[in-house]
Amino acid sequence: xNENEKTxxxxxxxxxxxxxxxxxxxxxxxxxxxxxxxxxxALLHYYFRSKEKLFRAGFSNVFSKFVPAVTEMILSDxxxxxxxxxxxxxxxxxxxENPLIPLFVLQELNRDPDNLFALMKSSGxxxxxxxxxxxxxxxxxxxxxxxxxHFFINLLGLCIFPYAARPLMQRIFFDNDQEAYDAFLLERxxxxxxLIHKMIDQK
Amino acid sequence: xNENEKTxxxxxxxxxxxxxxxxxxxxxxxxxxxxxxxxxxALLHYYFRSKEKLFRAGFSNVFSKFVPAVTEMILSDxxxxxxxxxxxxxxxxxxxENPLIPLFVLQELNRDPDNLFALMKSSGxxxxxxxxxxxxxxxxxxxxxxxxxHFFINLLGLCIFPYAARPLMQRIFFDNDQEAYDAFLLERxxxxxxLIHKMIDQK
DNA sequence: GTCTATATGGCGATAGAC
DNA sequence: GTCTATCGCCATATAGAC
Numbered sequence: 001x002n003e004n005e006k007t008x009x010x011x012x013x014x015x016x017x018x019x020x021x022x023x024x025x026x027x028x029x030x031x032x033x034x035x036x037x038x039x040x041x042a043l044l045h046y047y048f049r050s051k052e053k054l055f056r057a058g059f060s061n062v063f064s065k066f067v068p069a070v071t072e073m074i075l076s077d078x079x080x081x082x083x084x085x086x087x088x089x090x091x092x093x094x095x096x097e098n099p100l101i102p103l104f105v106l107q108e109l110n111r112d113p114d115n116l117f118a119l120m121k122s123s124g125x126x127x128x129x130x131x132x133x134x135x136x137x138x139x140x141x142x143x144x145x146x147x148x149x150h151f152f153i154n155l156l157g158l159c160i161f162p163y164a165a166r167p168l169m170q171r172i173f174f175d176n177d178q179e180a181y182d183a184f185l186l187e188r189x190x191x192x193x194x195l196i197h198k199m200i201d202q203k
Numbered sequence: 204x205n206e207n208e209k210t211x212x213x214x215x216x217x218x219x220x221x222x223x224x225x226x227x228x229x230x231x232x233x234x235x236x237x238x239x240x241x242x243x244x245a246l247l248h249y250y251f252r253s254k255e256k257l258f259r260a261g262f263s264n265v266f267s268k269f270v271p272a273v274t275e276m277i278l279s280d281x282x283x284x285x286x287x288x289x290x291x292x293x294x295x296x297x298x299x300e301n302p303l304i305p306l307f308v309l310q311e312l313n314r315d316p317d318n319l320f321a322l323m324k325s326s327g328x329x330x331x332x333x334x335x336x337x338x339x340x341x342x343x344x345x346x347x348x349x350x351x352x353h354f355f356i357n358l359l360g361l362c363i364f365p366y367a368a369r370p371l372m373q374r375i376f377f378d379n380d381q382e383a384y385d386a387f388l389l390e391r392x393x394x395x396x397x398l399i400h401k402m403i404d405q406k
Numbered sequence: 407g408t409c410t411a412t413a414t415g416g417c418g419a420t421a422g423a424c
Numbered sequence: 425g426t427c428t429a430t431c432g433c434c435a436t437a438t439a440g441a442c
Contacts, residue, residue, distance in 0.1 A: 008407075024310065026229035030436065040409055045437060047407095103313050106367050107227065110306050113370035120371070127375050149376045149387065150394045153365050161360030164309050164367070167316035168323070172330050173352045184352065191353045198401045211425080233418060243427055248419060250425095413438070420431075 009047055011037045016044075017058045021104040025055060025111055056115065059108065062101060063116075064123040069094055074129050080137045084196045088159065092189050095163050096182075102164040127152070143200040151199065158192045212250055214240045219247075220261045224307040228258060228314055259318065262311065265304055267326040272297055277332050283340045287399045291362065295392050298366050299385075305367040330355070346403040354402065361395045 006014075015037035019028045030051055034041040048054035069090035073083045095102065109116050134148035162169060162185055170181040209217075218240035222231045233254055237244040251257035272293035276286050298305065312319050337351035365372060365388055373384040 024227060024229060024313075026227060027314070029434085031434085041436090042410080042438080043408060049437090051436065103309055105371075106306055107310060109368065109371045110227075111230070113374065116371060117374045120375075131376075146394075147387075147390070150391065152376075153372060154361060154394070154398065156368070157360040157364030158357060160368075161364050162356050165312065165359070165363075168308075168312050168319060169356060171316065171320045172323075173334070173355075184350075187350070188353065191357070195357065195398070195402065199398065232416080234416085244418090245420080245428080246426060252419090254418065407442105409440100409442075411439085411441095414436090416435075417433080418431105419433100421429085422427100423429100424425105424427080 008037075008039065008043065011039065012044060012047055012054070013058050013061070016054050017062055020055060020058065021062070021100045024104070024107045030054075056119070060119045060123060062098070063105065063119055063125075065094055065098060065101070066091070067123055067125050070125065070127075070130060074133055080133075080142055081197060081200060083133075084155075084200070085193050087155070088192050088196065089189055091159050092186070092192075095159065096185060099163050099166065102160045106164060137200075141202075144202060154199070155192075155196065158188075158195065162188060211240075211242060211246065214242065215247060215250055215257070216261050216264070219257050220265055223258060223261065224265075224303045227307070227310045233257075259322070263322050263326060265301070266308070266322055266328075268297055268301055268304070269294070270326055270328050273328065273330075273333060277336055283336075283345055284400060284403060286336075287358075287403070288396050290358070291395050291399065292392055294362050295389070295395075298362065299388060302366050302369065305363045309367060340403075344405075347405060357402070358395075358399065361391075361398065365391060 012033070016028075016033045019033045019036050022028070023032070030041055030044050033054070034044055037044075044054060048057060069087060072090060073087040076083060076086060078086065105116070130152060131148045134143070134151055137143045138145045138148070166181065170176055170178065174180045174184065215236070219231075219236045222236045222239050225231075226235070233244050233247050236257070237247055240247075247257060251260060272290060275293060276290040279286060279289060281289065308319070333355060334351045337346070337354055340346045341348045341351070369384065373379055373381065377383045377387065
């Protein structure tokens with residue numbers, strides 16, 4: 001499907017995601033979204049009545065991109081260590097293709113947490129499943145016992161932070177060299193997997 | 204100094220930080236800041252000419268809160284492991300007292316990275332110093348060799364992420380129980396220190 | 407469905423009285 | 425220094441022609 005075959009609705013949704021992610025909710029304007037979509041401002045309201053409704057329509061789509069990495073990992077019948085490797089690889093790849101999403105999610109998460117939480121549930125994400133898997137592994141003695149929530153939040157922080165803080169980190173540590181930072185981000189797959197292995201290693 | 208003895212300028216700065224941190228730059232309005240400060244909108248412009256200038260005046264102050272944790276650590280003559288412990292304890296304490304700052308910084312970092320970078324330098328932060336310390340320890344053979352930037356960004360991600368993503372994490376994993384999440388955040392001091400020790404442990 | 411034109415309101419910023 | 429009143433602009437949203 002090329003550019004001309006896209007429905008107007010799809011063009012709007014793509015454009016709105018681009019702009020909302022770039023500028024945040026308050027920073028984005030309907031005019032800018034219309035320009036990005038190559039249509040008129042009034043048409044946005046024809047399709048999505050209000051800015052808020054347009055935002056929500058696009059947002060669920062964005063959020064759901066990160067669901068497959070988790071579910072694929074949980075459903076696989078590999079060992080726990082291999083599941084973690086799979087998760088990190090998938091998650092970083094998805095982040096790398098959608099590098100602006102973390103900041104976008106963090107912003108929205110502050111603006112309207114209830115909305116975000118609702119979207120997360122409707123997107124089919126089930127973090128409790130992962131917690132359950134971790135607890136089972138602890139029971140089986142495969143990994144050290146502890147609060148699985150620390151484990152999971154460690155994992156997320158290690159993966160997400162370098163993307164959310166990219167503009168600053170790239171300037172501080174890489175002379176604002178974009179390619180060098182991209183390479184660094186991909187290196188992190190190995191770094192994080194090694195660290196996870198140390199976390200689940202029994203001494 | 205009680206509420207009445209504060210200068211108007213100070214009241215404005217406090218109010219602007221509160222509102223900017225709560226709503227982000229675009230989301231905050233001069234009217235809301237004036238209300239928060241208990242003064243008139245025009246007075247904001249009398250003291251700080253523009254919204255942008257008001258923002259910058261308050262921001263440098265906020266950012267500088269995180270500098271002491273780093274410098275104190277670097278200047279101490281303790282072992283590397285102890286330095287890391289010191290850093291984590293100080294950093295998490297500061298985050299805990301200013302829990303909204305991470306998100307605020309991340310937002311601003313996307314809106315105007317150059318401004319943020321300039322402020323960071325003028326606040327006296329010298330991340331290169333930490334990199335240098337880590338490299339020296341690697342040379343001495345005290346910690347495993349590797350890219351010190353991964354080490355540092357791991358550290359930051361582990362500390363900062365749970366604060367930046369708090370509204371979501373608290374809902375997902377703690378039934379939105381604020382006290383439970385606060386306790387969890389403070390537990391992380393130990394969790395992160397243990398993890399750091401595993402990172403610097405030579406097998 | 408898509409456009410131009412416009413209504414309506416809030417925004418940042420300023421003028422000027424006190 | 426502090427206020428009220430207001431300017432000019434741009435935001436979201438709507439009306440109505442085609």
